[in-house]
Amino acid sequence: MEKVKKTAHILEKIMRTIFTVCGFFAAVLVVVITVFLLISGIPAIKEIGIVDFLFGKVWASTADDPSYGILPFILTSVYGTLGAVLIGVPTGIMCAVFLSETKKGIFGNIVRKTVDLLSGIPSVVYGLVGMIIIVPAVREVFGLPDGANLFSAIIVLAVMILPSVISVSETALRAVPKEYKEASLALGATKTETVFGITIPAARSGIITSVILGVGRAIGEAMAVMMVSGNVPNMPGLFESVRFLTTAVASEMAYSSGLQREALFSVALVLFAFIMLINLILNFAVKKKGK
Amino acid sequence: MTTYMNTARARAIESAPKLGSISAKRKRKCLALNIMLYISAGAICLLSVSLIGYILYRGIPHITWDFISSKPSFLKGTEGILPSILNTLYIIFMTLAVILPLGIGAAIYLNEYAKNKKAVKMIEFAAETLSGIPSIIYGLVGMLIFVQMFSLETSLIAGALTLAIMTLPTIMRTTQESLKTVPTNIREGSLALGAGKWHMIRTVVLPSSVDGIVTGAILSAGRIVGESAALLFTAGTANEIYGIINAVLPGNAGSTLTVSLYMYAKERGEFDYAFATAAILLILTFLINMLAALSSKLLKGKR
Numbered sequence A: 001m002e003k004v005k006k007t008a009h010i011l012e013k014i015m016r017t018i019f020t021v022c023g024f025f026a027a028v029l030v031v032v033i034t035v036f037l038l039i040s041g042i043p044a045i046k047e048i049g050i051v052d053f054l055f056g057k058v059w060a061s062t063a064d065d066p067s068y069g070i071l072p073f074i075l076t077s078v079y080g081t082l083g084a085v086l087i088g089v090p091t092g093i094m095c096a097v098f099l100s101e102t103k104k105g106i107f108g109n110i111v112r113k114t115v116d117l118l119s120g121i122p123s124v125v126y127g128l129v130g131m132i133i134i135v136p137a138v139r140e141v142f143g144l145p146d147g148a149n150l151f152s153a154i155i156v157l158a159v160m161i162l163p164s165v166i167s168v169s170e171t172a173l174r175a176v177p178k179e180y181k182e183a184s185l186a187l188g189a190t191k192t193e194t195v196f197g198i199t200i201p202a203a204r205s206g207i208i209t210s211v212i213l214g215v216g217r218a219i220g221e222a223m224a225v226m227m228v229s230g231n232v233p234n235m236p237g238l239f240e241s242v243r244f245l246t247t248a249v250a251s252e253m254a255y256s257s258g259l260q261r262e263a264l265f266s267v268a269l270v271l272f273a274f275i276m277l278i279n280l281i282l283n284f285a286v287k288k289k290g291k
Numbered sequence B: 001m002t003t004y005m006n007t008a009r010a011r012a013i014e015s016a017p018k019l020g021s022i023s024a025k026r027k028r029k030c031l032a033l034n035i036m037l038y039i040s041a042g043a044i045c046l047l048s049v050s051l052i053g054y055i056l057y058r059g060i061p062h063i064t065w066d067f068i069s070s071k072p073s074f075l076k077g078t079e080g081i082l083p084s085i086l087n088t089l090y091i092i093f094m095t096l097a098v099i100l101p102l103g104i105g106a107a108i109y110l111n112e113y114a115k116n117k118k119a120v121k122m123i124e125f126a127a128e129t130l131s132g133i134p135s136i137i138y139g140l141v142g143m144l145i146f147v148q149m150f151s152l153e154t155s156l157i158a159g160a161l162t163l164a165i166m167t168l169p170t171i172m173r174t175t176q177e178s179l180k181t182v183p184t185n186i187r188e189g190s191l192a193l194g195a196g197k198w199h200m201i202r203t204v205v206l207p208s209s210v211d212g213i214v215t216g217a218i219l220s221a222g223r224i225v226g227e228s229a230a231l232l233f234t235a236g237t238a239n240e241i242y243g244i245i246n247a248v249l250p251g252n253a254g255s256t257l258t259v260s261l262y263m264y265a266k267e268r269g270e271f272d273y274a275f276a277t278a279a280i281l282l283i284l285t286f287l288i289n290m291l292a293a294l295s296s297k298l299l300k301g302k303r
Helices: A002-048 A050-055 A071-101 A106-119 A123-142 A150-174 A178-186 A191-202 A204-220 A223-228 A245-255 A258-290 B008-014 B024-062 B065-069 B082-113 B117-132 B135-149 B156-180 B184-192 B197-208 B210-226 B244-248 B257-267 B271-302
Strands: none
Touching: A002 A050, A002 A258, A002 B082, A002 B117, A002 B135, A002 B156, A002 B197, A050 A071, A050 A258, A071 A106, A071 A150, A071 A191, A071 A204, A071 A245, A071 A258, A071 B024, A106 A150, A106 B024, A123 A150, A123 A223, A123 B024, A123 B257, A123 B271, A150 A204, A150 A223, A150 B024, A178 A191, A191 A204, A191 B024, A204 A245, A204 A258, A204 B135, A223 A245, A223 B257, A245 A258, A245 B135, A258 B117, A258 B135, B024 B271, B065 B082, B065 B271, B082 B117, B082 B156, B082 B197, B082 B210, B082 B244, B082 B257, B082 B271, B117 B156, B135 B156, B156 B210, B156 B244, B184 B197, B197 B210, B210 B257, B210 B271, B257 B271
16 A cells, blocks of 8 residues: 555656656747757858848849848848738728627628638648739739739738738727727717727727737748749839748758858848747737736 | 617617717718728638639649649659648648647646746746747758757658647647636545546546647647648658658658649649649648537537
């Protein structure tokens, strides 16, 4: 009897240790990823010089006299994300308002189902459709020699951020207490005025969270934009073929070597810095909501 | 409005000014805003339906038995997607085999063992950070760690390990959610009968939260099916058919459906095959989503 108790006790201790290790695994992973990116990213930045690297306007990694300036990539990622947010967020929030107000009804259900479907589509599929439909359409409509440019990428990204913007905003809108709306209605505001004057401002922090999530998704997307943005390291213009931070890494990694390869890791480090910044802002936004 | 019917509240709301009794300016504004709501919702609906319809329309005619059941070969002149289908399945199972124990263990620690609130906060922040990292960065780090440092070479197993890191937050979150729903009284009952903590978790907590865990696993499978950027540099682009044992061995590279689609569309410009692959991917994703909904319904009913 005593023996049974002892082995059970030991087992309990072992399991506690195992679970503790599992628990801290996520934290360890974040540290490992950060360290690996720093170790592999910093040497090239040092060799190129941080100012030349971050603010250099020319990326010519395979030229005889190579030049590694990533300002075009940074600006492209920023503009692309901004453009996607400008188109995707208002549409997404409007759709979220629609969904949170029409609780029942066939049309509401159809819209909800189709948004779910949209969120399940893999990013390469978005890229494929962008290549076949949006790129030729942009070329025809604007009379350009090539439709693979920043504008096409913005359209694809705007569609891709819709599902997360809609679902997070809808949850936030639904969480607004009924009393707020009733007070507004009782004061004589119409239903529409209540939604836009009371419900949306009350759900502000949740909606902001959805926007930040959308920004994170847009800035980190690689495959879909690679297929529609033309992939040329130009300074960004709406109808220029451009290269994003993500696609810079993806397009040259396979055949790179030496300093070029190290510089690609540095590009990834810059992208990682952007993402961490977004995470911190997100954390801050969520905390503020709790207060 | 119908939901409020027959209550005092409903009457109060019904007596709110109707559009007829307000000024023309307000009326116009309300109408414009309402129209915008309907246009946005309708546009998204239309977009989604036409997108999916177009892919299926272009893809399904090219899904032939030959395409599904053979591998690409210049010698035989065949073009097929079988290796990618198999590789996708292999990677799903390998990833889940690695991450299910780890993710469930982490969730158990957070929900059952952890007493230090700061540690819990830190781990949750770490998980959130992991879920925000873009897949191309996972691809790079996976290449550095698994392909180069552990010298697994570009292989299915290196890809699966990379995806395991990526899906950790999903498994952790869904498991944690379902652990939280296990009522305190049955835990206390088990402890009062003399069960140790692990015994209690194994016999009481885990069996009653199995629905959440299964749903989390299926959702992760969906994410794995759609992943491409993280696999390009870790699992490679080869088109070989592997047996189960070879699939686990290092050095055996293989492309999943998404990577094949990318190669067809971007590198080779064979759009018919690309659309056929896209259609297969969509059908697979829908099946997985349906399975997730079904399993959470069935397992919940059983409890």
